[in-house]
Ligand SMILES: Cc1ncc(C[n+]2csc(CCOP(=O)(O)OP(=O)(O)O)c2C)c(N)n1
């Protein structure tokens with residue numbers, strides 16, 4: 001007799017309440033369908049894949065056992081939450097993820113009551129869960145805080161600050177340490193080694209001891225499940241030294257793909273009278289999808305891919321990515337300069353420093369997700385005469401701001417900041433946009449801030465950073481590919497605080513910082529076609545400003561426009577301040593600043609984001625014409641009056 005096809009369970013699960021109505025023996029099927037749906041969806045959209053596949057069973061088990069959304073489930077980073085979104089009423093929209101108007105690629109409060117806390121930067125989950133737990137405790141309302149945090153995210157100081165403070169939450173706080181022995185790249189450092197030892201070579205307790213200990217602490221009997229396999233009995237231990245020292249009851253390690261283990265353990269933890277509890281769950285990144293299991297780093301974040309073969313869509317051939325120009329340039333510089341060191345906080349390939357690591361492994365440091373430490377470590381290296389490059393995405397450097405101010409800038413130490421992903425980043429959206437670095441860096445005394453207009457400029461700026469020993473210096477550059485200019489054979493040493501005039505005109509001056517230069521030049525063409533002679537300057541430096549050049553531009557043109565891919569407080573603010581200090585606007589100059597809008601812009605295609613932000617050629621033209629119209633309107637109105 002032919003097999004009767006099973007009814008898809010996933011079609012019957014619209015919310016976790018539906019899930020909780022299933023029998024435990026149905027959960028395996030549900031998890032399999034959830035995994036298939038996740039793979040299918042990400043195949044069509046691209047996005048974060050491996051991390052979500054690794055937590056499919058955990059996602060099912062957590063929603064099954066805990067009373068979400070009253071129990072507050074908080075996914076650290078949030079890049080693994082696609083299965084969670086599918087189970088929490090967002091399956092119909094899952095193929096819109098990371099697209100304009102679609103679901104966010106991370107957890108987001110405005111999207112669902114099942115996302116109690118937004119994330120995308122790592123290692124915030126335990127603090128947030130603790131906040132929920134304590135708030136409920138104080139209010140006398142039910143609800144636990146449950147944080148799911150990866151082994152990579154567990155390397156950040158914030159996680160320890162939270163655990164150090166967790167005792168008061170008691171049994172209201174549950175931390176699930178999802179240990180897949182991967183960050184984006186293989187994890188690094190002592191904590192990672194410690195976790196590996198716990199998983200692989202720890203002395204496991206015998207089944208009796210385990211049950212005795214569990215029975216003492218957790219009331220619900222788990223014997224049934226425990227008796228199912230010896231493996232479980234061996235794997236289930238109490239007494240994870242580090243976490244217990246920090247005041248947690250440690251449970252684990254347990255197999256995070258085995259629902260027969262997960263469910264009873266979580267039920268016991270849920271009903272425990274004591275806490276806080278940390279459950280150490282061992283999973284495989286990419287679980288259940290062979291290509292992602294085989295190359296976890298390549299399937300962390302993916303392009304659209306063919307589900308059968310795993311082949312990811314290839315970007316059409318084009319100019320090199322900025323990150324790779326940076327990595328290769330720095331590696332070359334380091335060939336002849338033994339003082340150059342390179343530091344990344346868990347982003348070796350994202351920053352292009354994998355190229356440096358291959359060439360100079362002894363001077364390459366991946367410090368894990370630890371941006372604050374990365375900056376102060378660089379400061380120490382600089383103070384001891386090295387030439388450290390701290391390569392951190394603009395958005396992640398925000399986390400280390402006090403270190404930038406206190407450890408680097410105040411001491412005037414020559415740390416070189418390579419600030420990648422500066423500006424809008426497309427699909428990752430607001431959490432990852434590098435919108436603020438010009439503002440937060442150029443306001444600091446001693447700091448030099450450059451922005452590369454193209455990949456050749458980046459080469460010159462890296463060279464300039466290498467040779468700048470008198471204080472801190474930063475170069476910012478965007479996500480994505482260069483504009484296609486030839487890379488210089490020999491890099492130039494740029495004069496600090498000197499820009500360049502790219503095009504001379506008479507009536508309109510566009511003062512550009514960074515990669516909006518191409519749009520500025522396009523706008524200049526349009527303005528010229530309208531009879532408006534236009535100058536375009538690439539200022540190169542937000543700090544120090546090229547005051548001579550700016551003064552000339554502001555005093556010899558009728559309209560001047562600054563443009564930058566940064567929020568308010570950046571280049572425009574500095575130029576306005578200078579102009580007002582020097583009285584350059586007193587004579588009727590029409591000075592306008594173009595910058596990122598004062599909103600957190602959601603994900604979309606980069607070109608759409610630029611248009612929304614009003615930072616493309618059309619918007620520049622419009623700004624100039626409006627400034628001129630404003631003038632004629634005033635004249636007309638004045639005449640009428
Ligand atoms: C503060 C911060 N730094 C860096 C990143 C980039 N990042 C996103 S996920 C990730 C790896 C996280 O590893 P882990 O927590 O173990 O989760 P997994 O992907 O293995 O599931 C990194 C480095 C980030 N999101 N936030």
Ligand SMILES: CC(=O)[C@@H](O)[C@H](O)COP(=O)(O)O
Pocket residue numbers: 077079120184301350421425428479
């Ligand atoms: C979740 C996270 O923070 C990273 O995976 C990030 O999405 C990578 O961004 P890039 O693709 O720009 O390297």
Ligand SMILES: [Mg+2]
Pocket residue numbers: 150151152153178179180181182183
């Ligand atoms: Mg991990």
